[in-house]
Amino acid sequence: MSTFDEQDLEQILRSRPAEPRQLLPLLQDIQARFRHLPKEALLATAERLSLPPARVFAAACFYRAFSLTPKGERLVAVCQGTACHLRGGQAVTESLEKRLGLKIGQTSADGRYGLESVNCLGACALAPVATVDGVVHGHLTPDAAAELI
Amino acid sequence: MTKQQFIHVDADATVKPMPQTSDLVSGTIDGREVAVPWGTTLLEAAASIGTVIPTLCHHPALPPDGNCRLCLVEVDSRLAASCLFPLRRSGFSVSTESPKVFEARAFVLKLLLSRAPNDEYLKELAVKYEAAPDPRLGDLADGCVRCGRCVRACQATGTEAISLVGRSQERQVTGPFFEPPAQCVGCLACAKVCPTGYIVFSEERTSRSIWGRDFEMVLCPICGEPVGSLQELARAGAAEELCPACRRRAMASALVSGPGLSL
Ligand code: SF4
Ligand code: FES
Ligand code: FES
Numbered sequence: 001m002s003t004f005d006e007q008d009l010e011q012i013l014r015s016r017p018a019e020p021r022q023l024l025p026l027l028q029d030i031q032a033r034f035r036h037l038p039k040e041a042l043l044a045t046a047e048r049l050s051l052p053p054a055r056v057f058a059a060a061c062f063y064r065a066f067s068l069t070p071k072g073e074r075l076v077a078v079c080q081g082t083a084c085h086l087r088g089g090q091a092v093t094e095s096l097e098k099r100l101g102l103k104i105g106q107t108s109a110d111g112r113y114g115l116e117s118v119n120c121l122g123a124c125a126l127a128p129v130a131t132v133d134g135v136v137h138g139h140l141t142p143d144a145a146a147e148l149i
Numbered sequence: 150m151t152k153q154q155f156i157h158v159d160a161d162a163t164v165k166p167m168p169q170t171s172d173l174v175s176g177t178i179d180g181r182e183v184a185v186p187w188g189t190t191l192l193e194a195a196a197s198i199g200t201v202i203p204t205l206c207h208h209p210a211l212p213p214d215g216n217c218r219l220c221l222v223e224v225d226s227r228l229a230a231s232c233l234f235p236l237r238r239s240g241f242s243v244s245t246e247s248p249k250v251f252e253a254r255a256f257v258l259k260l261l262l263s264r265a266p267n268d269e270y271l272k273e274l275a276v277k278y279e280a281a282p283d284p285r286l287g288d289l290a291d292g293c294v295r296c297g298r299c300v301r302a303c304q305a306t307g308t309e310a311i312s313l314v315g316r317s318q319e320r321q322v323t324g325p326f327f328e329p330p331a332q333c334v335g336c337l338a339c340a341k342v343c344p345t346g347y348i349v350f351s352e353e354r355t356s357r358s359i360w361g362r363d364f365e366m367v368l369c370p371i372c373g374e375p376v377g378s379l380q381e382l383a384r385a386g387a388a389e390e391l392c393p394a395c396r397r398r399a400m401a402s403a404l405v406s407g408p409g410l411s412l
Pocket of ligand 2: 084127128
């Protein structure tokens with residue numbers, strides 16, 4: 001579910017104390033539930049924590065983990081860090097782009113898949129690396145990467 | 150918020166008075182002896198002996214942020230942003246124009262000029278430091294140097310309608326959701342502290358526009374001059390107000406015709 005649901009939001013907001021320091025945890029919860037941060041949710045968060053919407057919006061735009069538009073149901077993240085780049089990461093990226101018909105940063109029209117790049121997954125020994133829904137796949141070849149989908 | 154708490158930000162204000170402490174710290178700035186209260190910033194210490202360090206993101210009425218790096222100086226052979234650097238120990242030795250400072254400042258200017266190549270102040274400094282925008286950075290010249298003075302001014306008024314949003318080259322000043330900010334009261338504090346004049350606004354006798362929003366002006370009930378926007382006065386806790394000139398006159402006549410001082 002990536003569509004906005006007021007009851008879900010209400011439940012998330014009430015799950016934590018109404019303190020400014022809960023801003024990031026709440027945004028994480030909202031992102032996890034709706035796969036993006038809907039405008040209504042950001043405004044409701046600002047209201048709940050008594051923070052100016054400008055500050056909440058700035059936080060929402062600062063972290064790569066947050067997105068203002070819905071991310072795909074299945075998130076494919078391909079590493080473009082130095083180690084992965086040296087070991088053929090570019091070919092893996094191109095293979096995934098072709099398989100999904102998406103460019104890095106895009107989400108499929110039906111919302112099923114999203115393709116992202118990361119700058120190092122901290123698994124350089126397994127380079128080149130990609131994750132699908134957070135699960136790490138190492139030593140990828142372009143063919144092996146296409147088969148992940 | 151009471152009226153007294155309303156912070157009026159004046160772009161032309163001079164360096165604020167030094168903090169009141171009895172402990173002095175001493176050292177040298179460009180070879181000149183200086184003694185200042187503990188915790189005074191290097192920028193203030195330099196100003197106290199008439200040494201001018203170029204600044205941009207610094208504004209005496211706003212909390213320092215140290216983001217533009219124009220005020221870099223050399224402290225005990227390390228570079229430091231003087232607007233943020235508190236002097237807490239005696240024996241400091243500061244150089245505000247060493248070759249290292251010159252080079253660093255020229256580099257900073259190059260970056261700032263890439264954003265605001267037509268700014269007079271930056272252009273003047275560019276001549277002195279032999280700096281020019283770097284074409285390799287691409288066309289970034291939108292006129293805003295991302296100093297955040299506008300955002301800090303808006304925060305200081307307690308409104309915080311705008312913020313610096315995004316990272317790296319995408320960073321920009323905007324209302325939430327890239328829309329006209331609903332919280333804005335049209336006080337123009339942001340536009341007044343902006344060093345480059347990036348924030349556009351228009352002002353007529355009865356209305357004012359900024360950030361894509363329109364505001365109705367409150368007129369002085371005596372002379373009819375505009376005093377401020379409706380929402381701005383509401384924020385300051387005043388419903389109706391005289392313009393500064395009429396207020397002075399009203400106060401003076403109250404003193405003259407009043408009951409006098411009873412001791
Ligand atoms: S709009 Fe002006 S004050 Fe605001 S960040 Fe840009 S240059 Fe600074
Ligand atoms: S560079 Fe890809 S995991 Fe480190
Ligand atoms: S004036 Fe000190 S960093 Fe901008």
